[in-house]
Amino acid sequence: MDAAESRADPGPRGQRFELLHFAFHNSKLVIGLTVVLAFLLLAIVGPWLTDATPFEFGHPTGQGPSSENWLGTTAPGQDVYAQFVHGLRSSFIVGALAACVAAGLGMAIGFIGGYLGGAIDEILSMVTNIVLVIPTLAVLIIVSAYLSVGSLTSEAILIGLTSWPWAARAIRAQTFSLRAREFVSLARLSGQGTTKVIVQEIAPNMSSYLFLTFILLFGGSVLTAATLDFLGLGPSQVMSLGLMMNTAVSNAALQLGLWWWFIPPGIGITAIVGGLYVMNVGLDEVFNPRLRST
Amino acid sequence: MSLAVDNLRVYYRTLRGDVRALDGVTFTVADEEIMGLAGESGCGKTTLGKSLIRLDGRMRVVEGTVRLDGVELPLTADGAMNAFRFREVSIVPQYAMSALNPIRKIGRMVSEVLDSRGVSYDETLPELSRRLALVGLDDSVLERYPIELSGGMKQRVVMVFSTLLNPSLLIADELTSALDVSTQKAVAEMLVEFRDRGFVKSMIVISHDLSILYQLADTILVMYAGKLVEKASASEITEDPRHPYTQLLLASLPEVGVRFAEQRLSGIPGRPPSLLNPPSGCRFRARCPLAFEKCAEDPPFVEIEPGRFAACWKVSA
Amino acid sequence: MNRYLLRKSVLYLLTFFVAVTIDFAIPRLMPGNPIDGLISRIRADSTASQELHGYFTESFGLDQPLWEQYLNFWRGLAHGDLGPSIAYVGSSVSELIWAALPYTLALLVPAILLSYIAGNRVGALAARRKVLDNTVLPVAYVLTATPYVWLALVLAYVLAFQLGIFPVSGAYDFSQQPAWTWEFVRSFLAHWFLPFLTLFLVAFGGWAIGMRNLIIYELESEYANYLQALGAPSKLVRKYAYGNAVLPQMSGLALALGAVVGGALVTEIVFGYPGIGTLIIDALQNRDYFLLQGVFLLIIVGVLIANFIVDIAYVIVDPRTRAGIQGS
Numbered sequence: 001m002d003a004a005e006s007r008a009d010p011g012p013r014g015q016r017f018e019l020l021h022f023a024f025h026n027s028k029l030v031i032g033l034t035v036v037l038a039f040l041l042l043a044i045v046g047p048w049l050t051d052a053t054p055f056e057f058g059h060p061t062g063q064g065p066s067s068e069n070w071l072g073t074t075a076p077g078q079d080v081y082a083q084f085v086h087g088l089r090s091s092f093i094v095g096a097l098a099a100c101v102a103a104g105l106g107m108a109i110g111f112i113g114g115y116l117g118g119a120i121d122e123i124l125s126m127v128t129n130i131v132l133v134i135p136t137l138a139v140l141i142i143v144s145a146y147l148s149v150g151s152l153t154s155e156a157i158l159i160g161l162t163s164w165p166w167a168a169r170a171i172r173a174q175t176f177s178l179r180a181r182e183f184v185s186l187a188r189l190s191g192q193g194t195t196k197v198i199v200q201e202i203a204p205n206m207s208s209y210l211f212l213t214f215i216l217l218f219g220g221s222v223l224t225a226a227t228l229d230f231l232g233l234g235p236s237q238v239m240s241l242g243l244m245m246n247t248a249v250s251n252a253a254l255q256l257g258l259w260w261w262f263i264p265p266g267i268g269i270t271a272i273v274g275g276l277y278v279m280n281v282g283l284d285e286v287f288n289p290r291l292r293s294t
Numbered sequence: 295m296s297l298a299v300d301n302l303r304v305y306y307r308t309l310r311g312d313v314r315a316l317d318g319v320t321f322t323v324a325d326e327e328i329m330g331l332a333g334e335s336g337c338g339k340t341t342l343g344k345s346l347i348r349l350d351g352r353m354r355v356v357e358g359t360v361r362l363d364g365v366e367l368p369l370t371a372d373g374a375m376n377a378f379r380f381r382e383v384s385i386v387p388q389y390a391m392s393a394l395n396p397i398r399k400i401g402r403m404v405s406e407v408l409d410s411r412g413v414s415y416d417e418t419l420p421e422l423s424r425r426l427a428l429v430g431l432d433d434s435v436l437e438r439y440p441i442e443l444s445g446g447m448k449q450r451v452v453m454v455f456s457t458l459l460n461p462s463l464l465i466a467d468e469l470t471s472a473l474d475v476s477t478q479k480a481v482a483e484m485l486v487e488f489r490d491r492g493f494v495k496s497m498i499v500i501s502h503d504l505s506i507l508y509q510l511a512d513t514i515l516v517m518y519a520g521k522l523v524e525k526a527s528a529s530e531i532t533e534d535p536r537h538p539y540t541q542l543l544l545a546s547l548p549e550v551g552v553r554f555a556e557q558r559l560s561g562i563p564g565r566p567p568s569l570l571n572p573p574s575g576c577r578f579r580a581r582c583p584l585a586f587e588k589c590a591e592d593p594p595f596v597e598i599e600p601g602r603f604a605a606c607w608k609v610s611a
Numbered sequence: 612m613n614r615y616l617l618r619k620s621v622l623y624l625l626t627f628f629v630a631v632t633i634d635f636a637i638p639r640l641m642p643g644n645p646i647d648g649l650i651s652r653i654r655a656d657s658t659a660s661q662e663l664h665g666y667f668t669e670s671f672g673l674d675q676p677l678w679e680q681y682l683n684f685w686r687g688l689a690h691g692d693l694g695p696s697i698a699y700v701g702s703s704v705s706e707l708i709w710a711a712l713p714y715t716l717a718l719l720v721p722a723i724l725l726s727y728i729a730g731n732r733v734g735a736l737a738a739r740r741k742v743l744d745n746t747v748l749p750v751a752y753v754l755t756a757t758p759y760v761w762l763a764l765v766l767a768y769v770l771a772f773q774l775g776i777f778p779v780s781g782a783y784d785f786s787q788q789p790a791w792t793w794e795f796v797r798s799f800l801a802h803w804f805l806p807f808l809t810l811f812l813v814a815f816g817g818w819a820i821g822m823r824n825l826i827i828y829e830l831e832s833e834y835a836n837y838l839q840a841l842g843a844p845s846k847l848v849r850k851y852a853y854g855n856a857v858l859p860q861m862s863g864l865a866l867a868l869g870a871v872v873g874g875a876l877v878t879e880i881v882f883g884y885p886g887i888g889t890l891i892i893d894a895l896q897n898r899d900y901f902l903l904q905g906v907f908l909l910i911i912v913g914v915l916i917a918n919f920i921v922d923i924a925y926v927i928v929d930p931r932t933r934a935g936i937q938g939s
Contacts, residue, residue, distance in 0.1 A: 133918055273758075348839060410847045
């Protein structure tokens with residue numbers, strides 16, 4: 001902000017208040033957050049609202065939504081609602097876990113490369129670029145084919161291990177620019193070790209950026225997981241939204257017109273990922289005053 | 295009168311209210327006068343410079359008129375103001391080194407802008423070459439991309455380009471802040487030469503550096519907290535400042551050859567007031583060593599001697 | 612050669628090397644033996660299966676030491692030999708890939724190009740008209756958040772199954788043979804349209820959003836401010852902003868290629884389109900390791916080539932890379 005505006009700067013406590021004020025008034029953030037939280041609520045509470053479990057048979061076959069089966073039933077007689085809410089749970093779990101893995105790796109590599117520079121940075125950048133260029137889906141297909149993913153955790157780890165390069169690059173770029181700032185130089189002059197400087201000086205100043213990165217990774221992971229599950233490469237014993245679509249297609253749901261089987265899973269994914277993306281935009285505006293539209 | 299500014303008030307909109315960056319300034323700049331505009335950061339000098347050519351998103355003109363060569367400038371009407379920009383009023387911005395489109399050859403950018411303003415590039419080219427040579431660049435610069443030039447070269451290109459249509463008024467915003475001392479001198483001399491050769495009629499040079507203004511300006515206008523404080527010729531300001539603020543400002547400048555042990559630098563204790571809710575009366579009152587009861591009333595900016603203006607009860611008494 | 616392109620070439624060669632090695636290593640590091648899988652499919656009796664096991668192991672070269680297999684792998688690559696297919700016994704992997712590749716390219720190339728161009732234009736428009744921005748942007752966000760799979764399903768269900776406007780699967784009608792006849796082309800296009808549309812829509816959303824943000828950023832840049840201070844018409848300012856915004860967008864293109872390829876694969880599966888995607892599914896279901904390896908390699912090579920093309924285009928468009936100076 002220029003000199004005239006710095007006169008209006010309210011100081012740290014006031015800044016936090018201002019942030020919250022902007023946050024609540026930012027329509028994108030509010031809408032995105034609401035959608036995501038709504039589905040999260042559904043994922044947590046939904047399964048308790050029904051006795052049916054996702055894999056059990058015995059329901060009427062291929063019926064549309066009714067008062068007993070709120071989202072209808074699958075061709076072989078399973079409850080779609082139960083599958084849907086359990087699938088939502090899986091999406092959130094995999095998304096969050098994979099994002100953690102990717103963010104963790106991305107931060108480690110991005111911070112170290114960006115801060116230390118030199119040969120280490122060159123090597124890390126090369127590694128990052130190599131993994132970045134290789135299409136994630138191809139790798140995941142190959143690996144999942146052989147590894148037969150058994151649980152959500154392993155699926156999440158797998159996804160995380162292939163989506164970190166993008167985060168690493170972004171974090172590295174930010175670290176570069178922060179490294180040149182005075183407070184970092186001060187810290188280094190006072191003899192603080194590398195890890196300390198990164199953890200105590202650089203990371204906190206990037207906290208908003210890291211948060212935004214995490215949200216984008218979350219959304220991306222949910223999408224990737226859906227595709228993997230659809231290809232039958234996800235855990236087969238755990239219900240997921242992609243798996244629903246997979247079974248629907250192989251059970252001729254398209255031909256039979258059982259739209260309630262494959263439409264809801266996609267709506268769930270689109271809503272969660274869309275909500276996350278929109279939240280991301282809103283948060284960006286809240287954190288960066290320059291982007292605000294007034 | 296080349297430029298006549300009358301009671302100009304420009305405020306910045308913020309969440310917490312209006313920041314009164316420019317709170318009623320009135321002054322004139324004569325034909326062929328180079329006026330330096332000095333003051334601390336946040337005093338309103340950049341706001342003044344910007345408002346004369348293009349308001350940015352959050353600025354609004356609350357009151358006041360600006361007349362250039364007798365014609366009122368439509369400051370708030372962006373479209374109408376366009377007719378004046380570049381031709382009558384021009385600016386060499388603070389960010390001159392990054393003002394050129396990085397993916398266009400310089401010559402091409404110049405020709406595209408000129409064409410868009412209805413000026414023939416081919417006809418202007420000879421004059422453009424002459425002026426480039428004047429600042430020590432040759433025509434090959436037009437075939438280069440900005441990235442191929444040094445910072446100083448880019449700044450000179452912008453100086454030549456901004457004055458190409460011989461504007462009546464040129465605003466030079468913090469031209470020398472990013473330069474080393476010898477380059478500063480070269481740029482200052484270039485500006486004076488532009489005026490002497492008639493490329494520009496009058497100039498407002500904005501700088502927080504009084505020493506540079508002393509070298510190139512005819513008159514210096516000092517601002518403080520959005521208001522005018524003193525205006526006089528450059529030599530009068532530096533040798534015989536009247537307003538307490540100007541005096542303290544000059545006293546806080548280090549002198550070459552004087553060692554710290556012999557003479558301590560005096561600053562001005564305190565900080566400038568907030569412009570969100572500026573205090574009533576003289577804005578310098580809180581920090582002024584000469585303040586007395588009358589200062590609770592806002593001192594007008596009056597002529598205390600022929601050609602000298604000041605806003606201070608002590609001085610105008 | 613240009614420094615920038617040189618660095619990129621080194622990167623791609625390294626990546627290729629790494630990818631081939633991964634491709635080679637994974638099947639051999641995984642539990643299970645591909646020969647076992649093959650034999651169980653043939654369902655030979657125990658004595659015959661012993662012999663078959665030896666035969667196949669030898670013919671696939673799996674009895675040789677690892678490093679020799681690795682070298683043979685590279686040699687085979689140099690000859691374009693990717694091994695035999697297990698799922699489609701009798702065909703070589705290269706044959707299968709050659710047959711399926713044109714269909715995938717027919718989807719990918721137009722989808723990528725058209726969505727990129729259209730997305731950029733619309734994004735740029737949205738950046739300067741508030742009305743357009745408020746309508747286009749939410750739609751774009753929904754599109755980019757939509758999984759390719761699901762959009763494919765929805766389009767297939769509504770437009771093909773329910774409304775019968777488009778055919779349901781395959782690349783062309785059963786009655787047709789590939790030929791340059793009008794009927795074949797019509798049939799081909801009818802089958803091609805929905806998968807193409809799926810890819811186009813999702814990718815379009817991403818580009819539109821990206822471009823819109825970039826344009827907004829460029830419109831606030833210092834050169835834009837200077838132009839406006841000089842009274843240049845907004846048309847010129849927008850033109851300059853667009854030119855500058857295209858550059859990071861191009862880098863984005865290279866990054867997004869991998870994602871679109873993934874999308875194409877699953878879209879083909881939904882529509883039963885005989886491209887690489889369908890090959891993959893068959894390979895997965897039949898544990899055809901050679902086919903999987905070959906397809907993986909193909910995808911990597913394809914993406915690397917595409918990246919390189921984009922890099923060349925980038926050098927042409929951005930004078931800063933040509934000047935060879937890394938910023939002032």
